[in-house]
Amino acid sequence: MIRALTGFSTRSPWKVIALWAVLGIAAALLGQAFVFRASQPGNAGFLPAQYDSAAALKIAEERFGVKPDADLLTVLVARSDGAPLGAADEQRIDAQAAQMSRQRVAMPRPKDPMPLAQDHSQIPRVSPAMTAPDRAFRLLSVELTGHAADPGVQATYRAFRDSARDLFAQEGLRTGFTGGIGDRVDTADAEETRSKVVAIIMLGVIVLLHVLVFRSALAALLPLLAVSVIGGAATGVVVGAALLTNTGLADSTPGLINVVLVGIGIDYFLFLLFRFREQLREHPEQSGREAAAEVAGRVGTAVTSAALTIVAAFATLGVASFGQFRVLGPAIALAVLVMLLGSLTFMPALLAVTGRKMFWPSRALKREPRAGSAARLGDRVARRPLTLVLASVALLGALAAGVVGMRMDYGQGGAGADRTAAVDTAQEIARALPAGVSDPTSVFVTASDGGALTVERLAGLSGRSPGSTASARSRARC
Structure with a gap:
């Protein structure tokens, strides 16, 4: 054969x-x-069905209409002059968010278009999330759809980002983008x-x-x-x-x-x-x-x-x-x-x-061909194999000593991380709110008694310490 x-x-x-x-x-x-x-x-x-995150994804799709290819994004909006937001500012921000949720974002035409490429133009879902306690900024939650690694989806995100930045700039407001696809695109641009x-x-x-x-x-x-x-x-x-x-x-x-x-x-x-x-x-x-x-x-x-x-x-x-x-x-x-x-x-x-x-x-x-350095090295190895084995182990051990005490940091802004706009925005949010707010995790909670859930029944969760929420976690899918 x-x-x-x-x-x-x-x-x-x-x-x-x-x-x-x-x-x-x-x-x-x-x-x-x-x-x-x-x-x-x-x-x-890819996770087994018994994992909490896999179960939560299924709940999100079946009961809340969340798409598996949803790309979440957090947008920070603040006054350009650094002053705290007033009630009128919040109203303007919410009005612009409502306008963006009705406008279709067109995917820019690439310089070198691929054959059979998909058009990822879409209408984003934009909704107000919260205002910082010191009223320094207001956060918007944005959802785009598509594979975040797809260059076409990333181009659509860039078009949305530029459009939103210009729209708020006309109102005297500045913007920052972080979380989800924002982190990915900024990191890809920084490492290109x-x-x-x-x-x-x-x-x-x-x-x-x-x-x-x-x-x-x-x-x-x-x-x-x-x-x-x-x-x-x-x-x-x-x-x-x-x-x-x-x-x-x-x-x-x-x-x-x-x-x-x-x-x-x-x-x-x-x-x-x-x-x-x-x-x-x-x-x-x-x-x-x-x-x-x-x-x-x-x-x-x-x-x-x-x-x-x-x-x-x-x-x-x-x-x-x-x-x-x-x-x-x-x-x-x-x-x-x-x-x-x-x-x-x-x-x-x-x-x-x-x-x-x-x-x-x-x-x-x-x-x-004449015998080269590789042949001479081979002869030495054949004559003194044990000596060279011990020397090789010692050399490899010395080279591996550098990993002793090394700590890996997979978070944003860690040691050696690129300073991107998404990282700066996440750090600005973390100065006023919990760090996870910039890239939130959804938690789905069901009542153990089969009754209806109300805001009052969930109010106590946010104030509990991690140790005291152990029993609540058994009824959550996150």
């Missing part, structure tokens, strides 16, 4: 390359267009440049290492090109499978798939490249196509066993109790199978087409 695939790929390389170019790129484009339709917003839907720089550096390091090893531009660039095409096709296949099976993916799944496939895909191509170079060096009379067929048939067995081991490992996550892992494991396993198919077809076809030109202008094919 393996030799049949690699043999066909090296006998008809241009057909295989054309097939991957057409189907692979088409699958990648469709995957990008439908990825957020196949993704499930948030993590609540850094993410691009990191990606460019990573690609540059990979290309540089390949140039230093192979002394060839093709050998440095083709692995990245092949992995990009196959990885895009794999993401498209996973998204398509999720849509066909009505399985909601986590929004982090495509990114994790890319990380896994870039690592193993480049490894598989390097296996082929090193063995291909050895074959051409040892058999100068062979053509590039013949050498590629011989190498792909041999290395294909090792690549297949390695890939199937990864597939089996990730597939075991399919029995996890946490839904996100239960979906992530089979998704990555399916993506690795697509990468395996590409490693047995697309990569050998590229070797067959390029032949000896793959290593141009290097002259390494014409001479036997």
Whole structure:
């Protein structure tokens, strides 16, 4: 089976390359267009049904009409001159909130529109929430809908934010936006440049290492090109499978798939490249196509066993109790199978087409390589294995010592956090109100006696200490 695939790929390389170019790129484009339709917003839907948050989500949907893709937002409105809000100011704020809840927010047209992209234009739900005790600001609760990671939804939020800011500025009021999608968009904007720089550096390091090893531009660039095409096709296949099976993916799944496939895909191509170079060096009379067929048939067995081991490992996550892992494991396993198919077809076809030109202008094919630093290090390891094991453990222990006493902070404004407008707004709210007000948690309470709930019956909850509310929590879903 393996030799049949690699043999066909090296006998008809241009057909295989054309097939991957057409189907692979088409699958990648469709995957990008439908990825957020196949993704499930948030993590609540992945939790087992017996968890309180999962039960609360079901109650919110069935009894209160809350949509699972609701994007909540807290808007702070204050006087531009810093003076306390008066009764007239509150009336103006509430009037503008009512006006915004009737106006449709149009999604801006992107500079590079994706095919089959959804229009996320919508009418937001805007309602007054509360006024600070010192009357420094008034809070509005806003609800948009759509997957918060979708660039189209984020563009709609930016349009709403700019429109609301201009609307209140005309009344002499300033605004701040935080919580939910506001935090996410501001964080993404703050990290956009850094993410691009990191990606460019990573690609540059990979290309540089390949140039230093192979002394060839093709050998440095083709692995990245092949992995990009196959990885895009794999993401498209996973998204398509999720849509066909009505399985909601986590929004982090495509990114994790890319990380896994870039690592193993480049490894598989390097296996082929090193063995291909050895074959051409040892058999100068062979053509590039013949050498590629011989190498792909041999290395294909090792690549297949390695890939199937990864597939089996990730597939075991399919029995996890946490839904996100239960979906992530089979998704990555399916993506690795697509990468395996590409490693047995697309990569050998590229070797067959390029032949000896793959290593141009290097002259390494014409001479036997000399033992390098890696070979000398290997000899030392073989002579003194125990000494080097102990030295390696000591070095790793010294490097790991830095994590002792380290504390992770996942809150807004923690150590190392970017100073974004959403963080500043949340901190301004926290100076006058409890910190959770900027991103509130809903609590659904039912009466244990089956009677009707009134404001008076719930009034005592807000004044109790955490320890005294233990009995109340057993009747709550949050």
